[in-house]
Amino acid sequence: MIRTLTGRTGRITTLSLAAFLGSTALALAAGKIDVAIIGEPPTLDPMMSTADVVSIVTQHVYxxxxxxxxxxxxxxxxxxxxxxxxxxxxxxxxxxxxxxxxxxxxxxxxxxxxxxxxxxxxxxxxxxxxxxxxxxxxxxxxxxxxxxxxxxxxxxxxxxxxxxxxxxxxxxxxxxxxxSATVGTGPYKLIEHAPDRYIQLGKFDGFKSRSEPSSGSAGARAQTLDEIRFVPVPDANTRVEGLISGQFAFADSLPTEAFGRLSESASVEPVLLRPFGWPLFAFNLKKGIGTNLGIRQAVQAALSPDDMLFAAFGDDKYFVVDAALFPEQFPWNNEEGKELYAQANPEKAKEILAKAGYKGEPLRILTSRQYEFHFKMAEVAKMNLEAAGFTVQLDVVEWATLIERRGNPDLWDIYITHSPFLPEPTLTNLYVENSPIGWVSANRDAVYARLTGESDPVARQAAFAELQKLVYEEVPFYKVGGFNAVMGKKKDLSGVTLTPWPFFWNAKLGN
The missing domain is CATH 3.90.76.10 (Dipeptide-binding Protein; Domain 1)
Incomplete structure (x- = not known):
């Protein structure tokens, strides 16, 4: 459900925040806001990327x-x-x-x-x-x-x-x-892009809004703000500090530890989107040791989602340990394959590894600290996997680098990411063979064809239940669990429609 709030790279470190505030900040006025995002978008062409940070910015332009x-x-x-x-x-x-x-x-x-x-x-x-x-x-x-x-x-x-x-x-x-240019029909147009510093959007005077009442991202799109500036801030704590200091009117993807502090502030407040999505470990099915089904099954047997989620979020109000690929609020929810979830069984994993012919090759896990919960899950996963006999190599890079590297199957065996819960299963590109993981399977092909070819909702739901079962049997990726997203905003910023990709038409700052 999309909800409306009434009352979601310049690489900025904590040490450089004060300098940033003094040298580059635009004054927050009624018609201008700065929005802290998790990093520099790898592109401003939304056709070319599935990264959320790209969608958040470009939906205002295109x-x-x-x-x-x-x-x-x-x-x-x-x-x-x-x-x-x-x-x-x-x-x-x-x-x-x-x-x-x-x-x-x-x-x-x-x-x-x-x-x-x-x-x-x-x-x-x-x-x-x-x-x-x-x-x-x-x-x-x-x-x-x-x-x-x-x-x-x-x-x-x-x-x-x-x-x-x-x-x-x-x-x-x-x-x-x-x-060749950043030109769309949206309510805001690109004014200036200073890579790793900011993306400045201004009101497009020729914009033609729909006339229907606003509903989610449909209907009227009011250009209440004159200017929106998206500021890449890779460090999560710096996003929190910038929000509290007044630099940012909105900050995306904040650590759960900040919730209490933001709740106590006189000028800003936390925002909790529940449910938001699911963190996952995506396997490289094109090259490397991940092409061995036994290796993937051993990883699945070894991992403890309870431990990973607690390390990542700290309090179960922010997460749920759940095998289903969709939560119960969605018609796609089912329990197929759940017996293979949350095994946390290193001895079973060792047995599977021996049968798979594992010889101690490094299992390369690609992750980033820009989503801090990814990194925390990676640390726990490393311990789980080493207890099962894996040699684990954590490759910690910036998010833009991760997006680039996952396109080269020579460089990784698992990458850690997350996805919001989407309205339609096929919007998750993990199920198609041209995704970075490359899931090719006769069983997958047959079930996916039914999921996409059927028009009857009940038949489609049954097909998706079979697809979920295949996910646990063939292990193209591993769902860690479900989680809620913490964001933050100034108390006098209103009219923001809260979704996994927050947007700022219809928003205003002040009375």
Whole structure:
């Protein structure tokens, strides 16, 4: 559920905070806010990344044909309405809004949308996942786009609505292997990007909002703020200090230890998004020792999620030890495979390792301290795995470096990440073979085809239960548990719609 709050790299260290405040801070005024994010986004092209930090920034600049309302239902954004879908489920006719202008002053039309969607199917992880099912994307006049599939694909609209690995609409003139400019249709445009220091967005005077009431990220988008500046702050404690000092109006991804301190502040307050998501260990199924199923099963047998979650979050109000890949609030919740979760059995892991032919090769775990809870889980996992006979190598890097390295299967065996709970299972790219982990399996292929080909919700839920069972049997990744996210904001910042990717249209500072 999306909720609305009323009353979510410059590499800044704790030692350099005072200097930063004095030398680069913009005064917080009613029309300007600074937002602390976890690091420098690896790109400002949201097609090219599934990183949350990219989505948080770029959703203000770019828009998609569809988006999600407060109930996580698909709603039109740049599309005029939901599409007209043929009876066989293979043709989508999408009417476009008219009078939409890009930041460069040019008008959006169907040619721009067609070109952008074609690029999305070739460069974006989620676009690639559906590319093989698309026969054509064509314009039908200046204000209609027609997508023809070779078989029904029920998650298509959710993919087109997601701001992560997003099917953004941009002028066809800037398209290429890389975008030649940062130009969208969103309420804010890029003013200045000083890498590792800030990303400054300003109000786009030509923006055309929808007229429906705001609901989640759907409906009206008011440009209440004149300027939003996203400041990369890799150190979590520095984000806390900057929020308390007044430098930041909002700070993302804060440590649970800060909750009490923020609660006692006269000027700021903590924000708890519950449930938020799930931390996970993703295996490299392309190269290295992780290609051995026995190795992965031994890791699964050795790990203690109770210990990892307690080390990461400290209090069970911030986490839950749960095998299900979706919490009970979601229709996808099921208990398949739970007997293989939370085994915490080093002796069993040793037996599996012996049968797998393990010879002491380093198990390379790639993690980052920018999400401090990742690192804390990695430390406990190292102890669990060493007790089971593994040789463990922790590679601790900055988050942008982790994103880069996970694309090279020669450099890692496990990387630690997390995902928010998403409205549609197929939005999690871990299930598709072109993800960084590369899960290829005949069983997975058959079940996934049913999950995406069925339109009946009950049949789709049954297919996902089978997919969850396969996750525990084939171990492409390991769900550690569920957790709630701590963020922080100034008490007089209102109108922020709280989601895993917080956005700041409709927000205002002061009375």
């Amino acid at each position: 828009e998609t044909l569809y988006t999600f309302d407060e109930n996580w239902d698909v709603a039109p954004l740049l599309a005029e309405s939901l599409p007209f879908i043929s009876e066989d489920g293979k043709t989508y006719k999408i009417p476009l809004r008219e009078g939409i202008t890009f930041h460069d002053g040019s008008a959006m039309d169907s040619a721009d949308v067609v070109a952008a969607l074609k690029r999305w199917t070739t460069v974006a992880a989620r676009g690639k996942s559906v590319a093989g099912m698309i026969d054509s994307i064509e314009a039908e006049g200046p204000s209609v786009v027609v997508i023809k599939l070779n078989k029904p694909y029920s998650p298509l609209l959710s993919l087109l609505a997601f701001s992560n690995s997003a099917a953004i609409v941009v002028p066809q003139e800037i398209l290429g292997e890389k975008l």
